[in-house]
Each structure stands twice: as C-alpha cells, then as structure tokens.
Amino acid sequence: MFKDKNIIVGVTGGIAAYKAADLVSRLKKEKANVEVIMTENATKFVSPLTFQTLALNPVYVDMFKEPRNYDVEHISLAEKADVFLIAPATANIIGKIANGIADDLLTTTIMATRAKVIFAPAMNTNMYLNPIVQKNIEYLKKLGYEFIDPAVGMLACQTYGPGRMAEPADIVQYLKNSFYSKDLIGMxxxxxxxxxxxxxxxxxxxxxxxxxxxxxxxxxxxxxxxxxxxxxxxxxxxxxxxxxxxxxxxxxxxxxxxxxxxxxxxxxxxxxxxxxxxxxxxxxxxxxxxxxxxxxxxxxxxxxxxxxxxxxxxxxxxxxxxxxxxxxxxxxxxxxxxxxxxxxxxxxxxxxxxxxxxxxxxxxxxxxxxxxxxxxxxxxxxxxxxxxxxxxxxxxxxxxxx
Ligand SMILES: Cc1cc2nc3c(=O)[nH]c(=O)nc-3n(C[C@H](O)[C@H](O)[C@H](O)COP(=O)(O)O)c2cc1C
Incomplete structure (x- = not known):
C-alpha cells in the first residue's frame, strides 16, 4: 500500500514510545520507506537502535551531529516526506509546534515541511484535557494539522480516561485512508x-x-x-x-x-x-x-x-x-x-x-x-x-x- 511513500515518524518522550516500534514495523510491512526522528527525551524510553533495526534506516536525533551526508538533514527530510506522523505526540511537542518553537531536529523539520503532519497524542488524561493542550490542538487543527484522537482507557499512570495513543493498526489505517485520492467527492x-x-x-x-x-x-x-x-x-x-x-x-x-x-x-x-x-x-x-x-x-x-x-x-x-x-x-x-x-x-x-x-x-x-x-x-x-x-x-x- 505504501510503496514509494516516504513516511517520517517523529517519536517523542512518552511511555507510548514503545508502541511506535510496532507502528514502524507495520509501515515497513506495507512497503513504506520509513525515517525516524526521535527527540532526546524519546531516547530515554526506547533506544534509537530499535527503530534503526525496524526501519532499516539511520535514526536522527541530534541536529548538530556531524552530517552523515551533504544534505542538511532537517531540510532534506522535510522535503522528501510524503507524510509526517508524530507518534506518540507529547503535550510538549504539540505546544511547541503550536507556538512556532523549533529547538531540536524534530520540531525544526516539522516547521520546514510542506507535507501533511499528523499527530497521535498520548498523555495522562489531565494533561490531555488541560485547556492549554486542547487550545493548542484546536489551533493546529485550524491550520490543517491532523490529529488521530487518543483512545479512552486505563493509562500507564493508572488513571482512566482519554489519553492512550491510538493503536498502531488504526494509525496505519488512518494513513491508508489519507493516501487515497478523493475522486468521488460529491457522489x-x-x-x-x-x-x-x-x-x-x-x-x-x-x-x-x-x-x-x-x-x-x-x-x-x-x-x-x-x-x-x-x-x-x-x-x-x-x-x-x-x-x-x-x-x-x-x-x-x-x-x-x-x-x-x-x-x-x-x-x-x-x-x-x-x-x-x-x-x-x-x-x-x-x-x-x-x-x-x-x-x-x-x-x-x-x-x-x-x-x-x-x-x-x-x-x-x-x-x-x-x-x-x-x-x-x-x-x-x-x-x-x-x-x-x-x-x-x-x-x-x-x-x-x-x-x-x-x-x-x-x-x-x-x-x-x-x-x-x-x-x-x-x-x-x-x-x-x-x-x-x-x-x-x-x-x-x-x-x-x-
Ligand atoms: C515516565 C514518564 C512518562 C511520560 N509520559 C508522557 C506521556 O505519555 N505524554 C506526555 O505528553 N509526556 C510524558 N512525559 C513527560 C515528557 O517526557 C516531557 O514533557 C518531555 O519534556 C517531552 O519531551 P519531548 O516532547 O521533546 O519528547 C513522561 C515523562 C516521564 C518521566
């Protein structure tokens, strides 16, 4: 389904980062070229080696590391992306993007891309329902950023409510739908x-x-x-x-x-x-x-x-x-x-x-x-x-x- 598609997966520092490994593996099975950018904090939850092994590509974390090639990474990744998927998306990354902050490789690349950007939020229920987070989500939606709503359930922090990242299978399905050409609108x-x-x-x-x-x-x-x-x-x-x-x-x-x-x-x-x-x-x-x-x-x-x-x-x-x-x-x-x-x-x-x-x-x-x-x-x-x-x-x- 995703043959010849470049999907950039941004992984941020939430407990659901482990689920992003399953997500990357599913995208590879659908023949996507997957490149992973992790925030520094995400690497505390899952090792870049996990994603490198699953994606069969180098994993990017540090914006100022010696370049692996002559491309400026945040620009080349931003340009090659067919779609950008941030999963899991922390309250922090949502807040940063809503406020124009570009202080690491992931935020800078998102800022530089013209591709569709989709967030799969995952966080504690109180964080998710916090009016500041909700305001940021609403603002980003108005700008055309897309969100895959989190599920309601028991969270790692032992609270019950919305905040659990959507299941990797559902995220893949969402992506499949978004790649379809909408040639039947009005019928x-x-x-x-x-x-x-x-x-x-x-x-x-x-x-x-x-x-x-x-x-x-x-x-x-x-x-x-x-x-x-x-x-x-x-x-x-x-x-x-x-x-x-x-x-x-x-x-x-x-x-x-x-x-x-x-x-x-x-x-x-x-x-x-x-x-x-x-x-x-x-x-x-x-x-x-x-x-x-x-x-x-x-x-x-x-x-x-x-x-x-x-x-x-x-x-x-x-x-x-x-x-x-x-x-x-x-x-x-x-x-x-x-x-x-x-x-x-x-x-x-x-x-x-x-x-x-x-x-x-x-x-x-x-x-x-x-x-x-x-x-x-x-x-x-x-x-x-x-x-x-x-x-x-x-x-x-x-x-x-x-
Ligand atoms: C054990 C642990 C679990 C966390 N889980 C989440 C989470 O699910 N969602 C979230 O928004 N923040 C979570 N945080 C807080 C983020 O890691 C923190 O806001 C961090 O600044 C996010 O950085 P990043 O967005 O650059 O990855 C967690 C922190 C810890 C220590």
Whole structure:
C-alpha cells in the first residue's frame, strides 16, 4: 500500500514510545520507506537502535551531529516526506509546534515541511484535557494539522480516561485512508450487502450463506475515495467501514424499503446483497411444535419477495444500477439474462462453487458483463481489489452521463 511513500515518524518522550516500534514495523510491512526522528527525551524510553533495526534506516536525533551526508538533514527530510506522523505526540511537542518553537531536529523539520503532519497524542488524561493542550490542538487543527484522537482507557499512570495513543493498526489505517485520492467527492452511493433473513416463527428463520464481505469492501472503497455511502446491510458479523451510514435490515422487504427511501437522491445503487427471493407465506406468531405422530412433516409455502434490482433498474432515471449474479451453473447465460431483464448498467457474475469465489471467502473470481455485451473475466483477486474495479466502473458511467 505504501510503496514509494516516504513516511517520517517523529517519536517523542512518552511511555507510548514503545508502541511506535510496532507502528514502524507495520509501515515497513506495507512497503513504506520509513525515517525516524526521535527527540532526546524519546531516547530515554526506547533506544534509537530499535527503530534503526525496524526501519532499516539511520535514526536522527541530534541536529548538530556531524552530517552523515551533504544534505542538511532537517531540510532534506522535510522535503522528501510524503507524510509526517508524530507518534506518540507529547503535550510538549504539540505546544511547541503550536507556538512556532523549533529547538531540536524534530520540531525544526516539522516547521520546514510542506507535507501533511499528523499527530497521535498520548498523555495522562489531565494533561490531555488541560485547556492549554486542547487550545493548542484546536489551533493546529485550524491550520490543517491532523490529529488521530487518543483512545479512552486505563493509562500507564493508572488513571482512566482519554489519553492512550491510538493503536498502531488504526494509525496505519488512518494513513491508508489519507493516501487515497478523493475522486468521488460529491457522489452518493447506496450499497446493499449480506443476506436477508425471513422468519418462520418467533424462533426460526431461513437465510443463505452470504457473508456481506463483498458489499462491505465496496462501501469501504467508495467512502475512502470521498463518496457519501449508505450501506444497507442484512445481518453480518462484519465491522462496518468507518464513515459510512449503516442501515441494518432483516428481511428482503426491509431492504427494499430502505433502498426506496434513499434511491432518488443517489448516483448509484450497487446491489451486492443476496436477499432471499422467497419468504414463508405465513409467519406463525407462536413457536411451531413438532407433533407426536408417525411421519410428521412440516410444509411451508413460500411466496416471492420483491426483486430489488429489477424494481430499481426499471424506475431508475440517471442512476447507475449494478447487479450481482452468484450462480452455481450457466453463469454467463444467467447473468446476461439478469442484466437485460432487470435493466442493469452492468452485472458482476461469480460462480460461487469455484475455488476462491465463495460467499465467505476473502477473494473472488468475477466476470463483468456490461450493456454493450462486453464480457471481462478477472483472475482470482482479493475482494478489496474487486471493489476497486467495480467502483472505477461506476465512477466512469456516472461521469459519462454528466
Ligand atoms: C515516565 C514518564 C512518562 C511520560 N509520559 C508522557 C506521556 O505519555 N505524554 C506526555 O505528553 N509526556 C510524558 N512525559 C513527560 C515528557 O517526557 C516531557 O514533557 C518531555 O519534556 C517531552 O519531551 P519531548 O516532547 O521533546 O519528547 C513522561 C515523562 C516521564 C518521566
């Protein structure tokens, strides 16, 4: 993800400095070039050797040390940075930068950079809530500096409250989001995901194997690139992507009604959900009991649910409607038929019986068929890569219409 990116990590003198080692290691795993600048005080908590070993680069501390090369370090690091991350950020460094103080290598380099600077504060709760610290944070935010809020929890100083540095995994995720190009600002997408469930009686229901992973990845891709995303999801165990508007539904009719509420105001409906086509005609309001008779049977009559893709495909005006065809046989014929009958803009077909393409997999093997009848086969891919292809295609179709 961070290939060819220069990330400068500033480490300051807080107990969370040890977590910065994990952070640097994660950034390296994502292929970033990481350069670490430590304050003198930070070296009292963790040795520069730790960071040097993890970053595979020299660690900078002293501004007046013999130059290792002919660059002036605070200028060369400031210029090469794609992003500056101060983690952990002490109350001291926040105060210094807010007040224009540049009295060591880290503060001087931050002052000299035009790159984005992101602080991950970590400190005792009283320090964090101190109005002076809060005023400094607000002031820096106004100037365009970014902050990854600390978590609430038990701190090293045995107090409970806000002040614990955000987890390294969350900091890496924040950086990933900030590197995304925001090419979908102003667009509004509805993404449906997951299965639906249809009750039989108060304790039983029917459903299918859909995990929701594909739809959640599509919602995440759209949101990261600046679109407003409404994710209408059947029951899943997935963590919803940050920043999307999540609407949870149970039945196919619930999903249909939720889409109906937002459809007029959206640019695209991406229907990655697997809603149940049928539902029991009668839902018993008491638990159905088995009978003590020989050859006891239970017959449930199923009736049709609304066809969400077909309904919105037919009534759409300028919206792009994307369908999915999860099939186990005659994939292309079935998908083509759906594309035409439901008046979709394109359809993403996958044979769920293939290796690497099932509902619960993290990968998918898809074929995209568009209105012009062009059929494109894709190799096995991570669902996030498939999501990117789908979102790129949706974006192009929206732009072609405007
Ligand atoms: C054991 C110990 C832990 C500390 N933890 C923090 C901390 O988590 N956050 C913070 O803002 N300051 C903390 N401090 C205070 C800073 O080290 C002090 O303000 C120092 O001047 C920061 O210098 P720097 O910002 O140049 O690294 C701690 C001090 C000690 C002795």
């Amino acid at each position: 509004k997408f509805i993404v449906t995901a997951g299965p639906t469930i249809e009750p039989i009686d108060p304790v039983r229901y029917v459903t299918n194997h859909s995990s929701g992973k594909m739809g959640y990845k599509i919602a995440e891709e759209g949101q990261k690139r600046g679109a407003e995303v409404i994710l209408i999801s059947g029951p899943t165990n997935l963590k919803p992507p940050e920043g999307v508007q999540l609407i949870r539904v149970n039945t196919t009719l619930d999903m249909f009604n939720a889409v109906k509420e937002y459809f007029d105001r959206c640019h695209a409906l991406i229907k990655a959900a697997a809603p149940l086509d049928y539902k029991p005609e009668v839902v018993s309001d008491v638990k159905i009991k088995k009978k003590n008779i020989e050859n006891d049977e239970l017959n449930i009559k199923y009736i049709r649910n609304p066809d969400i893709a077909a309904y919105f495909g037919k009534i759409k005006k300028d919206q792009i409607v994307v369908g999915f065809a999860a099939e186990t046989n005659d994939l292309i014929e079935n998908a083509k038929e759906k594309l035409i009958n439901k008046n979709l803009d394109f359809i993403v077909a996958n044979d769920v019986s293939k290796d690497g393409a099932g509902f619960k997999e993290d990968t998918n093997v898809v074929t995209i068929i568009d209105r012009e009848g062009i059929i494109t086969d894709y190799p096995i891919m991570d669902k996030s890569e498939v999501a990117k292809i789908i979102i790129d295609k949706v974006k192009k179709l929206i732009e072609d219409k405007s």
